[in-house]
Amino acid sequence: MTKVEIEKxxxxxxxxxxxxxxxxxxxxxxxxxxxxxxxxxxxxxxGTLCGLCESCDIDEDEDREVHLDEIIAAYAQGS
Ligand code: FES
Known part of the structure; x- marks a missing residue:
């Protein structure tokens, strides 16, 4: 997910x-x-309780639009 998509x-x-x-x-x-x-x-x-919000690799809840790893990737790299 891109920064723009996340910000939306x-x-x-x-x-x-x-x-x-x-x-x-x-x-x-x-x-x-x-x-x-x-x-x-x-x-x-x-991410400190069930941990599912950490990554789409472990989250089977398809309602969640974005995960912590995607936000880190978008914001912590090259910005
Ligand atoms: S730790 Fe459960 S949703 Fe984030």
Whole structure:
């Protein structure tokens, strides 16, 4: 997913259902240096319960539009 496609979801889009972490919070954390999965989990608590929001490789919930690994890939690389 590209940055533009991710941004279309909006800041209030809930990426992590367990912890209620929104896309806006995740992007903010990456921009302020949490550019690895571990750092992002520490900073936002996203992905720290069931872990399904981490990656589409493990998430069978097709309703979720974007996962943490895709957001990291879009925002932590070359920006
Ligand atoms: S949906 Fe993110 S940890 Fe469960």
């Amino acid at each position: 979801l909006g800041d209030d889009y809930e990426v992590c259902y367990c912890m209620g972490t929104t896309l806006g919070e995740i992007i903010e954390a990456i921009k302020s240096g949490a550019t690895t999965m571990e750092a992002l989990k520490d900073r936002t608590e996203a």
